[in-house]
Amino acid sequence: MGHERRLRFKTLVMVLAMVLCANTGDLLLKRGMNQIGVVQLSFSGLTHAFRLTISNPTIWLAIAFLLGFLVFYMTVLSWADYSYVMPAGAFGYALVTLLAVLFLGETVTTRRWFGVVLICAGVFLVGQTKPRTTEAAT
Amino acid sequence: MMLRSAVLLAAFILGGSTGEIAITHGMKSVGEPVRLRPRFVLHFLGRAVRNGWFWTGVPLLAFAFYVLLVLLSWEPISVVIPASALSYVVGTLGAKYLLKEEVSPKRWAGVLLVCAGVALVAAS
Numbered sequence: 001m002g003h004e005r006r007l008r009f010k011t012l013v014m015v016l017a018m019v020l021c022a023n024t025g026d027l028l029l030k031r032g033m034n035q036i037g038v039v040q041l042s043f044s045g046l047t048h049a050f051r052l053t054i055s056n057p058t059i060w061l062a063i064a065f066l067l068g069f070l071v072f073y074m075t076v077l078s079w080a081d082y083s084y085v086m087p088a089g090a091f092g093y094a095l096v097t098l099l100a101v102l103f104l105g106e107t108v109t110t111r112r113w114f115g116v117v118l119i120c121a122g123v124f125l126v127g128q129t130k131p132r133t134t135e136a137a138t
Numbered sequence: 139m140m141l142r143s144a145v146l147l148a149a150f151i152l153g154g155s156t157g158e159i160a161i162t163h164g165m166k167s168v169g170e171p172v173r174l175r176p177r178f179v180l181h182f183l184g185r186a187v188r189n190g191w192f193w194t195g196v197p198l199l200a201f202a203f204y205v206l207l208v209l210l211s212w213e214p215i216s217v218v219i220p221a222s223a224l225s226y227v228v229g230t231l232g233a234k235y236l237l238k239e240e241v242s243p244k245r246w247a248g249v250l251l252v253c254a255g256v257a258l259v260a261a262s
Contacts, residue, residue, distance in 0.1 A: 010174060029207075030215060039211040041142070046208075053207070074161065074186055075179060078170040082162040083233035083241050087226055087252040093259045115258025122251030125244050133240035134166065 007079070011131045014076035015085060018069055019092035025065030032058035080131045087126045094119045143213055150205045151225045157198030159232045164191030166237075219260035226253040 035056060039049040053059050076085050094116045100106040108116075168189055171182035186192055209218050230249045233239040241249075 030210070033207060033210055037211070039208050041208065049207075049211075071179075071183065074165050074192075075171065075174075075182065077162045078165040078168060078182065078186075081233065081239045082159060082237055083230045083239045083245060083249070086158070086229050086233075087245075087249045090226070090252040090256050093256055097259060111261070112259050115255045115260075118251045118255030118258065120255075122248040122253075122255055125248030125251065127248075129242055129245045129248070130240075134238060 007131050008127075011076060011080045011085070011088075012127075014072050014080075015088045015091070018072040018076065018085075018089055019095060021065045021069035021072060022089070023092045023096055025062045025069055028058055028062035028065065032056050032062055081133055084126060084129065084131050088123050090119050091123045094123075143209060146205050146209045146212075147218070147221055150202050150209060151222060151228055153198050153202035153205065155225055155229045155232050157195040157202060158229065159236050160191050160195035160198065162233075162237060164189040164195065167191065216261055220257040223253045223256040223260070226256070 032053075035058060036049060036052045039045060073085070097108055097112060097116050101108055165186060168182065168185050171178040206218070206222075226249050230241055230246070234241045
């Protein structure tokens, strides 16, 4: 593989790994916070919510996936542009919609499909730009 | 959305974007792993966690993360995520002016499509 193709390929693999970890983590986080309920914005409310948060296993599982996401994110950002990786990561929203339709049999509104099309078009455009536009640090 | 939610949303977007920009700057100065094998990635992570920019970014991300937790308990996710799609634009501005990345018209077009798309997907 040429240098440019190899750069694109490894960036793509890392972005996919990032997206999978982030989506799983977010889903678990939402589930965990639903178990905790509404957080009151007062000192006692926040400390109470904090105690519930750190003693919730679902939240910890979510944190593990989000840490995995952070590792992939840090690694890809060591060579690729932030303005390349960040929008490309939005592909996760499209992926989640497709998975929900294929495996959960969910129905998806026209508006949501339109959003998925916009995201895919946007990621496609960003994907055509050079993954790295800054010089390597010496 | 109430004013207090709007303030938290702004704090989430700014905290998250500046945190990620600080981490990007740190990772660029650490330099990429020689090869994408666990040993080299671990070595890379070891150097990354001794980078000052990384430790500038992490508290900002932690702050943004906790702000998001509070925000999600006040407002439905179908409101929070579409509104937070603005962070794609804020982050790209940061990449252009702080990280000096070249954001070509094509990349801008992609970012704006992604921003609109995320807002639509999450709103429904």
